[in-house]
Amino acid sequence: MPASAATHLLTAARIHTGDAARPVAEAMAWDEEGNLLALGSAEELRRRFPDAREHAQPGAVVIPGLIDAHAHVMGLGFALLRADLVDAASKEEVIARLKAFEATLPPGAWLLGRGWDQNDWPGKAFPTAADLDAAFPERPVWLERVDGHAGWANSAALRAVTRDLSGDWQPEGGRILRDAQGRATGVFIDTAAALVDAVVPAPDDALRAEALERSLEAAAKHGLTGVHDMGVSLADLGLMRRFADEGRLPLRIRAYADGAAAALDALCAMGPYEHPDGRLAMRGVKFYVDGALGSRGAALLEDYSDEPGHRGLLVTEPAAYAAAVAKARACGLQPASHAIGDRGNRIVLDTYEKVLGDAAGGDHRWRVEHAQVVHRDDLARFAALKVVASMQPTHATSDMPWAEARVGKERLHGAYAWQRLRALGVPLALGSDYPVESVDPRLGLHSAVTRQDRDGQPPGGWLPDQRLTPEQALHGFTAGAAFAASDEDLVGRLAPGLAADFVVLDADPFVVAPAELPELKVLSTWVDGRPTYLAD
Numbered sequence: 237m238p239a240s241a242a243t244h245l246l247t248a249a250r251i252h253t254g255d256a257a258r259p260v261a262e263a264m265a266w267d268e269e270g271n272l273l274a275l276g277s278a279e280e281l282r283r284r285f286p287d288a289r290e291h292a293q294p295g296a297v298v299i300p301g302l303i304d305a306h307a308h309v310m311g312l313g314f315a316l317l318r319a320d321l322v323d324a325a326s327k328e329e330v331i332a333r334l335k336a337f338e339a340t341l342p343p344g345a346w347l348l349g350r351g352w353d354q355n356d357w358p359g360k361a362f363p364t365a366a367d368l369d370a371a372f373p374e375r376p377v378w379l380e381r382v383d384g385h386a387g388w389a390n391s392a393a394l395r396a397v398t399r400d401l402s403g404d405w406q407p408e409g410g411r412i413l414r415d416a417q418g419r420a421t422g423v424f425i426d427t428a429a430a431l432v433d434a435v436v437p438a439p440d441d442a443l444r445a446e447a448l449e450r451s452l453e454a455a456a457k458h459g460l461t462g463v464h465d466m467g468v469s470l471a472d473l474g475l476m477r478r479f480a481d482e483g484r485l486p487l488r489i490r491a492y493a494d495g496a497a498a499a500l501d502a503l504c505a506m507g508p509y510e511h512p513d514g515r516l517a518m519r520g521v522k523f524y525v526d527g528a529l530g531s532r533g534a535a536l537l538e539d540y541s542d543e544p545g546h547r548g549l550l551v552t553e554p555a556a557y558a559a560a561v562a563k564a565r566a567c568g569l570q571p572a573s574h575a576i577g578d579r580g581n582r583i584v585l586d587t588y589e590k591v592l593g594d595a596a597g598g599d600h601r602w603r604v605e606h607a608q609v610v611h612r613d614d615l616a617r618f619a620a621l622k623v624v625a626s627m628q629p630t631h632a633t634s635d636m637p638w639a640e641a642r643v644g645k646e647r648l649h650g651a652y653a654w655q656r657l658r659a660l661g662v663p664l665a666l667g668s669d670y671p672v673e674s675v676d677p678r679l680g681l682h683s684a685v686t687r688q689d690r691d692g693q694p695p696g697g698w699l700p701d702q703r704l705t706p707e708q709a710l711h712g713f714t715a716g717a718a719f720a721a722s723d724e725d726l727v728g729r730l731a732p733g734l735a736a737d738f739v740v741l742d743a744d745p746f747v748v749a750p751a752e753l754p755e756l757k758v759l760s761t762w763v764d765g766r767p768t769y770l771a772d
Contacts, residue, residue, distance in 0.1 A: 242268040243265055243266070243267060243268075243273070244268075244288055245265045245282065245290045245291065246264055246292075246293060247263045247278045247292050247293065247294075248262060248293040248296045248297060248740065249297055250298070250744060251264060251275065251298040251299075251738075252710070252745075253730040253731060254714050254715050254728065255275075255731040258275055261275040261276055261730075262277055263275065263280075264276075265288060268765075269764070269765075270763070271733065271765075272734050272735070272736050274732055275732070293740050293759070295742075296740050296742060297741045297742075297744040297745070298730075298738050298741070299741065300710075300729055301459075301461025301462060301727060301761070301762070301763065302462075302713050302714065302739055303460070303714060303717035303728065304455070304460055304462070304464065304717070305667035305713075305720055305721075306466055306606075306626050306628060306667035306668070307463045307667055308384070308465065308466060308467065309448065309451050309455075309465045309468075309472075310447055312450075313449070313451035314447045315671040318348045319334050320333065320349070321334075321350060321352040322351035322353075324351070324353075324356065325357065326357050326358060327357060327367050330349075330379075331367075331371050334372070338375070344375070345375075346377070346393070347375050347378075348379070349377075349378075349379040350382070351382045351671075352379055352381055353383075355638050360638070362388075362421070362423045363388050363422065365389055365393075366422070368388070368422070369390050369392075373391075376389075376390065376392040376393040377392065377393055378433075381531060383528040383672050384528075384671075385426050385527045386423060386429065386528075386533070387423070387432055387433075388423050389422045389423075393435075394422065394432075396432075396435040397434075398434075398435065399431060401419075401420035402420070407430075407431070408427065409552060409553070410425055410426045410428030410549065411424075411425040411428055411533070412425075412428045412431075425533050426527040426533045427549075427551055448475055448476065449479075456486040456487055456761050458676045458758060459741075459758040459769075460487055461761060461763045462488040462717070463487060463488070464490045464492065464572075464665075464721055465490065465491045466574075466605065467493075467494040467522045467524075468492060468494055469494050469498070469499060470493075470497075470498040473509070476491065477516060480511045480515050483513075485513075485516060486768035487768065488514065488515050488723075489515065489516050489517075490518075490519070490721040491517065492520045492522040492572050493518060493520070493521045493569075495521065495522065495523050495524065495552075495560065496559075496563065500560075500564065500567070503521075504563070504567035507567075508568065515763075519569060519570055519722070520564075520570035520571065521570070521572065522573075523552065523560060523571060523574065524551040524552055524574045525551060525583055525584055526548055526549060526576055526579070526580030526583075527549045528576055529576055529577070529635060529639065532546060532548060533548055534548045534576035534577030535549060535578075535579040535580040536579050537577075537579045537582070538647075542641045547579065548577050548579070550579075554587070557583070557587060558587045561573070561587055562591050565591055570600075571588070571603065572604075573605060574605045575604055576606045576607075576609060577609050578609050578614070581604065581607055581609070581611070582611060582614055584604050585614055585617045585621060588621055589617075596621050597620070597621075597622055598622065599622065601624055601719070602622075603624045603625075603626050604618070604624070605626045606669075607627055608627075608631060609647055609650060612649050614650070615657065618657055618662045619661045619662050624663045625657050625663065625665070626664075626666075626667065626720060627652070627665070627667075628672075629684035630668055630669075630673040631652065631672075631673065632683060632687060632698065632699075632702075633687060633689055636694075636698040639651060648699060652699065652702060654684070654702050654703075655703070655704070658704075658708070663716060663719055664708075665716045665717045666709065667680070667717065676754070677713055678758075680709075681713065681745060682751075684708075685703060685704055685750045686751065687699060687700060687702065687703050690754065692751060706746050706750070706753075707746065714729070735763075735764055737763050738762050739760070739761055740758070740759040740760045740761075740762070742756065742759055743756055757771065758771060759771050
């Protein structure tokens with residue numbers, strides 16, 4: 237392409253390209269459509285493109301655009317509009333935060349919040365409706381647990397539920413916690429939460445749009461140029477399509493349909509969805525197999541070490557799950573299956589092996605989301621079946637204070653086993669699961685490299701042999717994530733012919749001390765060669 241005013245040239249102290257052909261450069265050029273033209277020295281590219289508009293970033297370091305391989309876009313947006321209970325150290329602190337948030341609500345409105353975690357409280361016991369009733373005797377309160385796999389209601393919210401909650405019955409794939417008299421205590425795990433969700437007033441179109449806008453702004457601010465959005469309804473895809481039509485998507489969303497529901501049927505009828513501008517696509521389906529470890533919903537092969545007789549929950553019955561995976565394959569779609577416990581992971585592997593048949597060793601890129609606790613006998617099956625392990629580093633550092641209590645020391649061999657899977661040749665795609673964890677990928681890089689909390693605990697890291705190098709961690713949030721969505725010919729690296737998606741940082745993530753990774757400053761975020769976020 238001849239040099240022209242429509243060409244852009246960025247120079248920086250260092251550009252980490254992620255491209256083996258040229259791992260490091262100091263300049264890169266792209267055209268007006270956001271296609272990378274060349275990378276090399278500043279002198280060389282200035283000579284080739286003398287009329288280019290130059291974006292000088294002296295002292296800064298550029299990396300490929302960060303991609304979160306597992307997140308919940310609308311979930312973050314709604315979390316930003318509700319009471320924030322993340323890191324509350326006690327039930328008393330939860331109630332204090334709720335009281336402050338209630339002051340912003342009109343009379344009669346439900347008080348909604350997200351982020352509580354009983355593992356952070358003295359005693360670590362699940363809360364009850366009675367814990368909320370004194371402060372909120374009339375206003376319904378419904379609070380989503382940090383992992384999104386449990387909810388906590390007060391008595392006013394319980395009274396709104398249309399079904400009798402007493403007795404000993406349980407919904408399929410869920411668990412209602414009850415007292416000795418058979419009365420619901422206020423905590424609903426996995427599918428049981430739908431009983432309360434059904435009576436919460438639905439958000440209107442304006443609130444849904446505000447939630448999406450806030451979520452997208454937060455992602456771009458933290459350096460994300462792409463996200464794999466897990467469990468997207470047909471209605472939410474429609475909202476995202478409207479934003480894409482209006483040029484309001486500051487990052488690439490690879491949406492995965494919400495299981496065997498309307499979005500899957502639409503994809504089967506019309507084929508995988510691609511927006512013309514390249515910012516939005518839906519080519520896969522997210523399935524839930526089990527629950528989460530923190531709420532003891534993850535399905536285990538043996539009892540929970542801290543709850544004898546309990547082995548977790550299967551959110552989807554195995555035969556129904558297998559039928560849904562087969563349907564996705566028949567429709568040319570990529571399955572992505574949530575599996576946290578070792579039984580959940582084995583069910584996914586068994587199902588993939590059966591449905592894929594002779595194609596199991598091919599380049600299908602079927603995904604296991606989380607893969608948090610895997611039986612040692614099943615680790616090699618990830619490689620044999622050519623599946624992608626989509627994992628979230630901050631889950632390890634959030635769960636490490638209590639994970640051994642849940643599963644015991646022996647099962648930790650296959651827990652958050654990033655290096656064991658890598659050594660077998662399993663592709664890793666890294667993400668956060670936001671809003672379960674922070675949207676900030678710098679925290680994911682820190683957790684991946686250190687396996688420590690922000691205070692540097694435990695010394696040397698938790699299960700330190702599974703730590704990733706900075707290069708491996710960044711690969712998981714760039715090229716690894718791109719591969720998982722079959723986007724490697726578009727993003728994930730900085731090379732001629734790919735999109736100019738990149739992040740400008742104030743320091744080099746390969747040079748700073750690992751403890752300083754969360755302190756890296758995002759100076760700007762670029763998608764298709766245009767800034768989607770500029771720091772003040």
